[in-house]
Amino acid sequence: xxxxxSTDKTAVVPDSPSPxxxxxxxxxxxxxxxxxxxxxxxVLAGLWLYSIYGPLDQGALRQxxxxxxxxxxxxxxxxxxEAQVSGTASPSALISPLSTSNHLRITLVGPDGTVLxxxxxxxxEMQNHLDRPEVAAALGGSTGTDVRVSRTDSIERVYAxxxxxxxxxxxxxxxxxxxxxxxxxxxxxxxxxTLLLIVGVxxxxxxxxxxxxxxxxxxxxxxxxxxxxxxxxxxxxxVPAATIRQLSGDVVAAARTGDLAAVQAxxxxxxxxxxxxxxxxxxxxRLAALEDRDGRQGxxxxxxxxxxxxxxxxxxxxQAAERGLSLELxxxxxxxxxxxxxxSDAVAELIxxxxxxxxxxxxxxxxxxxxxxxxxxxxxxxxxDTGAGIAPTEQERIFERxxxxxxxxxxxxxxxxxxxxxxxxxxVRHAVKRARxxxxxxxxxxxxxxxxxxxxxxxxxxxxxxx
Numbered sequence: 001x002x003x004x005x006s007t008d009k010t011a012v013v014p015d016s017p018s019p020x021x022x023x024x025x026x027x028x029x030x031x032x033x034x035x036x037x038x039x040x041x042x043v044l045a046g047l048w049l050y051s052i053y054g055p056l057d058q059g060a061l062r063q064x065x066x067x068x069x070x071x072x073x074x075x076x077x078x079x080x081x082e083a084q085v086s087g088t089a090s091p092s093a094l095i096s097p098l099s100t101s102n103h104l105r106i107t108l109v110g111p112d113g114t115v116l117x118x119x120x121x122x123x124x125e126m127q128n129h130l131d132r133p134e135v136a137a138a139l140g141g142s143t144g145t146d147v148r149v150s151r152t153d154s155i156e157r158v159y160a161x162x163x164x165x166x167x168x169x170x171x172x173x174x175x176x177x178x179x180x181x182x183x184x185x186x187x188x189x190x191x192x193x194t195l196l197l198i199v200g201v202x203x204x205x206x207x208x209x210x211x212x213x214x215x216x217x218x219x220x221x222x223x224x225x226x227x228x229x230x231x232x233x234x235x236x237x238x239v240p241a242a243t244i245r246q247l248s249g250d251v252v253a254a255a256r257t258g259d260l261a262a263v264q265a266x267x268x269x270x271x272x273x274x275x276x277x278x279x280x281x282x283x284x285x286r287l288a289a290l291e292d293r294d295g296r297q298g299x300x301x302x303x304x305x306x307x308x309x310x311x312x313x314x315x316x317x318x319q320a321a322e323r324g325l326s327l328e329l330x331x332x333x334x335x336x337x338x339x340x341x342x343x344s345d346a347v348a349e350l351i352x353x354x355x356x357x358x359x360x361x362x363x364x365x366x367x368x369x370x371x372x373x374x375x376x377x378x379x380x381x382x383x384x385d386t387g388a389g390i391a392p393t394e395q396e397r398i399f400e401r402x403x404x405x406x407x408x409x410x411x412x413x414x415x416x417x418x419x420x421x422x423x424x425x426x427x428v429r430h431a432v433k434r435a436r437x438x439x440x441x442x443x444x445x446x447x448x449x450x451x452x453x454x455x456x457x458x459x460x461x462x463x464x465x466x467x
Contacts, residue, residue, distance in 0.1 A: 037208045041201055048197050061158065061179075065145045068160035068175050072143065075106060076162040076173045083166050091117035095173070103181055105157075108164070109135050109172040116171070121152050129172075134161035138172035147179065156180075240277040247273065302458045303348040304338035305379050306331070309372050312352035320360055326367030327360070333372055339379045341455040343435045351431050354424040355383040355451050363387035366448070374457070381453040389445040398441065399429040428453075 075098045082094055095106045099119040108117040113130025115123045129135045137144025138161035146159045156179040164171040247270040254262035313329045320327035333339055341348060359368040366386025373380045390398055397403050401423060432439050435455050443449035 033212060034208070037204075041204050041208075045197060045201055048193070061147070064158055064177065065160060068158060068177065069143050069145060069162070071104075072160045072162035072173055072175045075175060076164045079108070079164050079173060080166065095119060103177055105176045107174040107176075109139075109174060111139060111169055111171065113139075126152055129174075132159070132174075134159045134174060135172045137161060138163045138174070139170055141170060150176075240273045243273045244270065244277065301342065301344045302340045303343050303345045305341045305343075305348055305381070305455060306333055306337060306339040306372065308345065308348035308352050309370060309381060312349060312356050313370060315353065316356045316360060319357075320368065323360060323363075325360060325363055325365075327356075327370075328367065329370045329372070331372045333374045337374060339372070339374050340458040341379055341435055341437075342458050343431065343455075347431045347434065351428050351453065352381070354428040354431075355381070355453070358424045358428075359383050359385035359387065359449070359451075363448070377457055379455045379457055381455075383451045384448065385450075386448040389447055390441070390443040390449055391445055395441055395443060399425045399439065401426045 075095070078098060079094045082097075083089060086093075091108045095108050095117050096119065098106050105118070105120045107115060107119075107129070109129045110116050113128040113132075113135065115126040115129055117123060118126060130139075133146045134144035141163050143163075144159075144161045147156070148159070149156045157176040158179055159174055159176045161172050161174040164173045247266055251263055251266050251270060254260075254266065309331075310329070313327065317327055343351075356368065356370070363385045364387065368386075369384045371380075371382040371384065394403075403426075429439055432453055432455065437453060437455040440452040440454070441449065442452070
């Protein structure tokens with residue numbers, strides 16, 4: 001017997017998203033672009049169809065009514081002339097010669113609305129026409145038109161009429177055509193327009209597909225860059241984080257056993273890894289800020305690039321001495337030339353620190369030389385090292401985030417250089433780009449590298465708070 005207090009636990013499996021939701025999640029901008037473009041095509045196609053099936057028919061109808069009115073006037077004049085010549089001719093004899101088409105129907109109506117003659121039907125079959133709009137107009141002395149279904153042959157017709165004077169009395173002469181004949185006039189134009197519309201819609205869809213495909217390429221590249229950045233950042237942060245966890249555990253274990261010597265031996269390593277992790281996170285934050293500002297013109301800030309170079313030089317002298325490397329500065333600018341550039345002080349120092357740190361990090365013998373010069377338009381900084389050099393195949397990628405060349409990796413494995421995250425040169429590139437400058441690289445494996453920075457000069461300083 002089971003315990004009555006026990007409760008069955010059933011795993012709840014979430015519903016899988018529908019195909020539409022998956023499409024929206026994968027590329028919503030594409031879907032809405034397609035929907036919006038299709039709606040535009042549908043609206044334009046609808047307007048086109050209306051224009052060829054609506055106004056075109058109405059225009060043809062008006063034109064045909066005008067033509068029939070002209071025919072009615074002409075026939076009325078002919079009937080009146082024939083009556084004056086023959087004198088005693090019957091109504092049928094007067095209108096019979098006028099019917100030159102099987103579709104054209106001619107009717108002669110008396111003053112009281114009685115049908116006196118008709119080219120298509122017997123007058124005995126026909127009702128009084130006094131209530132017909134075009135007949136009433138003609139009996140009143142003017143022309144008239146109408147569109148209606150004939151009560152005699154049940155065919156929708158276009159009517160036109162004109163007055164006829166016979167022996168001093170006004171009669172009505174009416175002519176008519178089936179409405180189908182009128183609508184048949186623009187058929188060829190309508191078919192050609194419809195075919196053109198179909199071709200246009202297919203062309204629009206093809207252009208839409210090509211446009212979306214071309215537009216999606218940079219988006220796909222951006223998505224790929226973001227995925228690569230996330231993966232590379234995780235890899236760079238994982239190593240120091242794991243090392244810190246391991247060292248922390250060892251320190252805790254040594255402290256519990258009272259092994260003070262082990263704690264003192266592990267503490268510097270823990271401090272180094274923590275500092276490296278902090279530096280990597282700070283560089284990622286600064287890189288993200290610079291990339292976010294790329295292409296956007298913010299408030300102009302100015303900094304003395306000469307001061308930034310000298311400050312970075314002094315900051316790295318101790319690092320070079322500890323590595324057994326020389327660090328020299330050759331300043332060819334005038335003593336009072338501050339070499340103003342369109343950057344904040346912090347970003348200007350970031351450029352100098354990044355280049356010098358990179359040169360010292362991957363140089364195992366010799367040293368690094370800084371060469372600062374300026375013209376009336378440009379400030380130039382060259383950082384020359386005697387390090388391992390960079391292979392030609394790697395020089396285009398050296399400014400990418402997290403990228404380190406093969407020679408740099410060999411130096412790190414051999415313990416000749418400190419560990420790097422591959423962010424310094426990427427920061428330099430974005431910072432220089434923000435100042436509308438350029439970065440150049442000349443390198444030969446086994447002989448060293450020369451990084452050249454060119455920055456446009458700014459004429460006078462501006463007091464702007466550094467963001």
